[in-house]
Amino acid sequence: MKGKEMEIKLIALDLDGTLLDSQKKLSDRNRAVLEECVRRGIYVVPCTGRIWGGVPEFIREFPGIRYAITTNGAVVEDVQEHKIIDERKLTCKQALEILELAHQFHTMYDAYVDGQAFAEERFMRDLDSFGIPATLQGMIRATRQIVPDVAEKVRQLNLPAEKLNYFFGDSEERLRAKKALEARGDVVISSSFRLNLEINALGATKGNAIWRLADYLGLKPEQTMGFGDGGNDLTMMKMAGVGVAMGNAEEEIKEASNYVTASNDEDGVAWTIEKLVLKK
Incomplete structure (x- = not known):
């Protein structure tokens, strides 16, 4: 399979449903494996739909994580130096048009601008009706x-937007x-779970971002590995040197991957890295 002969130097990790278990925690086994990767000089890169400030503190403060x-x-950011390496954002005009479009549907929406996520109280009061899992x-x-x-x-901010979200209680409305x-025709649309839509600028995909970060670090795409479970991980499965789908991943993600590992509650990340990267 592709990437098998190439030494992996960068591991990109989706968080929810992948690196983190169903309780949004990092298991001891996953932690130990990531620590060993860092010790060996392998870049450990959170690769998420969240803003950096929305990433759990135990990941943001994980020793050795420099890029996200x-x-x-x-x-794509050097989070130690607080330096943006690359960005692909929606213009303010695009963001406003997409927020206006949301009024045609029964949907909850929010916007990520300048590293912050903005939402309205009326939506926060009734998350269940918009199909958002309790977890x-x-x-x-x-x-x-x-x-x-x-x-x-x-x-008011008049700045480009990193991402917009729509959430739905009904699949037909979605x-x-x-x-x-x-x-x-001017946006990328993906999903991290069944009843949402995530709207990004053209070029803003996890797969493209891995290639851009690898290039910045002087690595070849074949030296990268990506782990994921949801629709917004599809490009990562296709573009990383080795794409690994979790056992709990959507079927489309499994079909696009090179390997299918155990679930996020069974330390699938650690198991695969141990076998394919650390050669334990």
């Missing part, structure tokens, strides 16, 4: 800044919105 790919690849609700409440009107906040967004 956030908001689905919109931002994610605490994280969403903890990472959103509440504003009276998201669109007005974006307008499909209608997806078709409307696709008709624009």
Whole structure:
């Protein structure tokens, strides 16, 4: 399989449903394996749909993590130096148009701008009705800044947006919105779970971001490995030197990967790195 003969020097890790277990925790085994990777000079790179400030503190403060790919690849950052290496953002105009479009559907929406996530109180009161899993609700409440009107906040900031989210309680409504967004032709649409849509600028994918970071570090794409479970990890499965799907991953992700490992609750990340990278 591709990447088998190449020494892996960069490991990109989705967080929710992949590196973290169902309780959003980092297991002792996964932690120990990542520590060994760092010790061997392998770049350990969180690769997430979250903003960096929304990443759990135990990941942000993990010794040896220097680079991160956030908001689905919109931002590639040296998080130790607080330096943006690469970014692919929606213009303020695009963001406002997409927020206006949301009013055509029964959807909750939020916006990520300048490293912050903005949401409205009316949505926070009723997350269940927008199809948000109970395991994610605490994280969403903890990472959103509440504003009276998201669109007005974006307008006031007048800055590019890293990402916008739509959340749905109904799959048919989600499909209608997806078709409307696709008709624009100027955005990338993905999902991290069944009833959401994540809207990014063209070029803002996890797979593209891995290539850009590898190039910055003087690495070949074949020297990269990516782990994921959801729709926003699809490009990572296809573009990383070795794509590894979790046992709990969506079927599309498994089919696009080179390997399928154990689930996120069974230390699938550690198991694969031990066998393929650390050769234990």
